[in-house]
Amino acid sequence: MIPIQTPITGEEKQYNNKMHEALVEFYKAFNQRDFDLMQKNWLNNEEIAMDNPLGGIKRGWEEIKTIYSRIFSGQAKVYVEFYDYTIVAMEGGFVAIGRERGWVETKDEKLDLAIRTSRVYKLIDGEYKQVHHHGSIESPDLLREYQELVK
16 A cells, blocks of 8 residues: 555645545644534534644543643644545455654744644444544654643
């Protein structure tokens, strides 16, 4: 399987398929700080989980939404795009495995980001809903700086 290098930014106007559409929706919600669209992208129940550099492990939408609220309402602006990814379709869902690149910026500082990322989606009533996200930053220094900027 050859990884796809064309990034998903959230600005795409056409979709390759419903899986691609779900990923575009996520990055559109994230990069535009659209909380309602983010909530629509996730399955809103207690069975979902997220493990990322800003929030650690969060379980259930009630915990996960606090991380997005903090990011979207904070002083720092965060932008990421998904690239170098593969999509593995399975019965009733798919897994997207790849990398995010982007930046976090405050009025005083800009930091480039490099994040390993996976997302799991489940097909619910004809729509893909995110049920799991894992993100990790390899560099301890980058992780520390990112966490400091997005307090």
